[in-house]
Amino acid sequence: MTLEDKLKTVIRDVPDFPKPGILFKDISTIMLDPKMSKETLEYLRQLYQDKPIDAIAGIESRGFLFGYPLAMALDVPFILIRKKGKLPYKKISHSYDLEYGSAVIEMHEDAVQRGQNVLIHDDLLATGGSADAAAELIKKCGGNVYGFNFLVALEFLNGQEKLQNHSSNIINLVRY
Numbered sequence: 001m002t003l004e005d006k007l008k009t010v011i012r013d014v015p016d017f018p019k020p021g022i023l024f025k026d027i028s029t030i031m032l033d034p035k036m037s038k039e040t041l042e043y044l045r046q047l048y049q050d051k052p053i054d055a056i057a058g059i060e061s062r063g064f065l066f067g068y069p070l071a072m073a074l075d076v077p078f079i080l081i082r083k084k085g086k087l088p089y090k091k092i093s094h095s096y097d098l099e100y101g102s103a104v105i106e107m108h109e110d111a112v113q114r115g116q117n118v119l120i121h122d123d124l125l126a127t128g129g130s131a132d133a134a135a136e137l138i139k140k141c142g143g144n145v146y147g148f149n150f151l152v153a154l155e156f157l158n159g160q161e162k163l164q165n166h167s168s169n170i171i172n173l174v175r176y
Contacts, residue, residue, distance in 0.1 A: 003043050007174045010036050011152065025152050025176065027062065027123050040173070041066060044149065045073040047171065053146050054116040057081050059105070059134050062123035066151065070121065079111045079118065081134045092140055096133040105130065107137045114142030125150040125172060128159030135166040152176065 014024040030036055057079040058067030071078035084104035091106040118138045135145045147169025155175050
């Protein structure tokens with residue numbers, strides 16, 4: 001059985017969350033299974049261990065769950081990308097459009113060094129808005145977007161298309 005098949009047996013579907021008509025893919029069930037969590041992290045470590053990655057950026061908050069342990073396993077810095085107002089030091093911001101309205105994410109201005117290759121990690125790729133905004137933050141600091149990694153991709157929403165202008169290195173462990 002592939003890792004994708006195993007993860008699909010663990011990820012829980014929650015109908016009508018956060019609003020009617022949405023089928024939410026709940027990855028919290030992975031964290032309830034230490035063996036599956038370790039297997040997922042080890043898979044990610046092997047996938048990226050020989051790649052020219054200088055840092056990993058995780059998008060708040062579920063992007064921290066595997067992004068930070070992966071950064072530690074690869075012995076590279078971990079960069080926090082958070083919602084507006086959550087970081088205490090000098091920061092840069094990027095706003096992006098949502099289905100209804102807009103959002104702002106931020107990063108400390110000294111988190112990325114010029115020329116660093118940064119892997120952006122999050123739990124889920126839907127429309128690609130937050131990952132695209134994270135890539136813009138990395139670029140504003142002079143970093144390079146090495147690629148993107150997601151535990152789950154909702155391919156029918158075509159989020160990958162939005163990210164292609166930053167990097168064609170986009171890996172999704174599970175696809176729906």
